[in-house]
Amino acid sequence: MEKQPQNNIEIELTEEVAQGIYSNLAVIAHSSSEFVVDFVRLMPGVPKAKVQSRIILTPEHAKRLMLALIDNIKKYESQNGEIKLPQSGFNSPIIGPIGEA
16 A cells, blocks of 8 residues: 655744634624634623634635534543533524625
């Protein structure tokens, strides 16, 4: 069996990006050619929320991200127990408007 050459990608992570940005709400929209994910920080008692970061993905990359998240959640839950979602209050941290991006 022939061994496939490995494609190594060097990924740079700057100090600023490594700090991360907290988000507790994601708004997802799509068109026929892209998915747009806006990460928002929603604060209790504040009626206005600001988009902290916007990521634009091709449909293929959006699906790869979904599969990677599913895989990582399964691994997390196998080590730490089930992630429980709240039954009352604001219980939909990810929303997606119907329509085009």
